[in-house]
Amino acid sequence: xxxxxxxxxxxPAFFIGAPVFAxxxxxxxxxxxxxxxxxxxxxxxxSLFVDLQGFEKSVHGAAGLxxxxxxxxxxxxxxxxxxxxxxxCEECHEKQGAGYSSTxxxxxxxxxxxxxxxxxxxxxxxxxxxxxxxxxxxxLVCERCHEWGGSGDPGAAFTSWKLSGHPKGDLSEVYEExxxxxxxxxxxxxxxxxxxxxxxxECHLTGVEAENGEGFHFRTDEEASLLPFAMVILxxxxxxxxxxxxxxxxxxxxxxxxxKKNG
Numbered sequence: 001x002x003x004x005x006x007x008x009x010x011x012p013a014f015f016i017g018a019p020v021f022a023x024x025x026x027x028x029x030x031x032x033x034x035x036x037x038x039x040x041x042x043x044x045x046x047s048l049f050v051d052l053q054g055f056e057k058s059v060h061g062a063a064g065l066x067x068x069x070x071x072x073x074x075x076x077x078x079x080x081x082x083x084x085x086x087x088x089c090e091e092c093h094e095k096q097g098a099g100y101s102s103t104x105x106x107x108x109x110x111x112x113x114x115x116x117x118x119x120x121x122x123x124x125x126x127x128x129x130x131x132x133x134x135x136x137x138x139x140l141v142c143e144r145c146h147e148w149g150g151s152g153d154p155g156a157a158f159t160s161w162k163l164s165g166h167p168k169g170d171l172s173e174v175y176e177e178x179x180x181x182x183x184x185x186x187x188x189x190x191x192x193x194x195x196x197x198x199x200x201x202e203c204h205l206t207g208v209e210a211e212n213g214e215g216f217h218f219r220t221d222e223e224a225s226l227l228p229f230a231m232v233i234l235x236x237x238x239x240x241x242x243x244x245x246x247x248x249x250x251x252x253x254x255x256x257x258x259x260k261k262n263g
Contacts, residue, residue, distance in 0.1 A: 026066035054122040089114040099191030117141050117189075139178040146180075 033039055034050040041048055055061040060070075070087035090097030093114075105111040117133055124131035132141050181189060 026068070029067045050121050058121065058123045059125060060121075060123060087115075087120075096190045100189075102191040103189065112145070135179060135181075139180055142180045 030050060030052060034048055035052065037047075037049045039048040040046065071085055100106050100114075119132055126133050126135070128134060129136065131137065
C-alpha cells in the first residue's frame with residue numbers, strides 16, 4: 001500500500017472526536033470576546049457570554065453548528081450588527097415558526113421569542129430532564145411572566161383553582177397546575193392543534209366572562225371583579241381568624257393552667 005493510500009485511509013481519523021463547536025470563526029468569537037464570563041451588552045442588561053461546554057451539549061452543538069450558522073455576518077471577517085445579530089430560528093424550524101406566529105405570545109409586543117423559553121445556546125431536547133421545556137421544568141419558565149396563584153398573597157393563593165380534583169376526559173394527560181401545556185397547548189407554545197381533544201371553554205369561560213369567577217383562572221389583583229375580590233377578602237378573614245383564634249385559645253389554656261397551679 002502506497003504512502004498516499006495510507007494517508008487517505010487515515011484522514012477520517014483526524015476528524016473523529018473533534019469538537020462539535022468546530023470552525024475558525026466560532027473559536028475566534030469565544031477567544032476574542034464571548035468566552036469571557038463578564039462580557040455584557042452595552043446597557044449591561046444581558047450577558048453576552050457563551051458557555052462552550054453547554055453549547056456542545058445542546059442540540060445545535062451536537063449537530064455541528066457554529067456561530068455563523070445562526071448569526072449571519074455579511075462579511076465573515078466583520079462582526080455582525082443590527083438584525084444580523086439576532087438568530088432567525090424559523091430558517092430551520094419553519095413549522096414551529098409558522099405556528100408560533102398565531103399564538104398569544106407572538107401577538108404581544110414584548111412577548112417571548114424562541115430563546116425566551118428554550119435558552120439561546122443551551123437548547124436541549126424536551127425529554128432531557130435538564131431542558132428548560134422539560135415537563136417538570138416548563139412551569140418555571142412560564143412563571144417568569146405568569147405568576148401562579150397571585151404574588152404570594154394568602155387570599156389570592158387560596159383563591160387559585162386547583163386541577164388535582166378535576167374530572168379528566170383524557171387520562172393520558174397529566175393535569176396539574178405545574179403542567180401548563182396540559183391545558184394551554186395551542187394558545188401558548190407553537191400554535192399546535194388541541195392535542196388532547198379537550199374543549200375547556202365549553203365549561204370554563206374565557207376573556208371578560210372568566211373574570212367573574214366562572215373561568216378556570218380569574219384575577220385576584222386590584223382589577224379583579226366583585227366575586228374574586230370578595231373571595232380573597234373572605235379567605236383573608238378566615239385565615240387570620242383561625243390564626244388569632246388558635247393563639248387566643250392557646251394563651252387562655254396556659255393562663256388557666258397557671259391560675260389553677262397557683263390557686
